[in-house]
Amino acid sequence: MNEEVVSQTIRGLYEGILDETAWQSGLVRLRDASDSMNASLVEFTPINQRFRVNEIYDQNQELVDAYNGHYQAEDPARTYMRHMDQGDWYIDSRELGQANMMRLPFYREFMYGFRLSSVMACLVERKRSQEIYFFLQKPLGHPPYQADDAHRIGWAIPHLRQALRLRQRAHEARALVELSEQVLERLSFGLIAVAADGKVLLHNACGERWVRRLLAGHGVSSGLVSHDGWWMKRSLQEMLASACDPCETVPAQATHACDNSGNSADVIVLPLPPAHHLAEPWQRPAALVVIHEAGAAAPLLSDMLCDLYGLSPAETRLATLLTAGIGLPEASARLAIGHETARTQLKMIFNKTETGSQARLAHLLTQLGACVGPG
Structure with a gap:
């Protein structure tokens, strides 16, 4: 391959991270450089010992279905690929010999049936799964x-x-963004992620109008009128500063907001340190501002723990019991789980909520429970 073709191939592969057409053009150049008829990516799943064609240029669906459905199990490459290292090549004429190839059903029925004669394959990536x-x-x-x-x-x-x-x-990021948007928009309360300097990082539809109300300019101070005439009993600036303080983070804070027309809402501020998955892209302390408007359907505490922190139902049950002042041994007995299981769940709860102790966890759940009701 000359330098120009090499450059075009490399550019096509990297541009193909986001552009399907460029990705295909990169595979085509590799196909042509090796005088091949087909170029494809094949996935092997160790758990069920199956090969599966995932991508093939100029896809012949009949060929793909035949291989994935039956002939992958008869592919003689199986015997050799389990011993390959990343970057190694399987070459059928070298491993099998041409005389043996002609006697195998894989070649007589599948390869020759689709007018193919020879196979070589490289192990590009090996993971556990x-x-x-x-x-x-x-x-x-x-x-x-x-x-x-x-x-x-x-x-x-x-x-x-x-x-x-x-x-x-890139594919996982797109899927995560789409899933996150669906989850956020499903929430019945306002949700805003805010950096320590008051910059809004994200919000859902319910929280959009509260961005203007609470965070216009530099935020609402205690007793002062906001953009829409709302005022709060505590300063949002101070609550954000406490939530984002790397030295002494307050697990949860809550206050009441109201306007001159009698409308009201509970506002909860929760810390999101850099290790939290929502704060991670910005790599700095941030906070979640949760707004529950009076008259709206109250979210259950258990639902909020799941939506905001990713707690499983089992972890939510344990956290709720511990918040009521019950010790871990009694809580594990009530839930009919082993003590070690309870310890493992509690460690996961601490990690997900960034509390680190039962006292801080209790403070968090007490503040949440005061505004949204018990789960």
């Missing part, structure tokens, strides 16, 4: 792959591996 292989297939009538064929495009494998990783992260 999956292995990703880059497969190339020669057209019928062409000589089988040799070691020189693998050597000729071996330079591309590190780029393919890195692009695959970034592509997967």
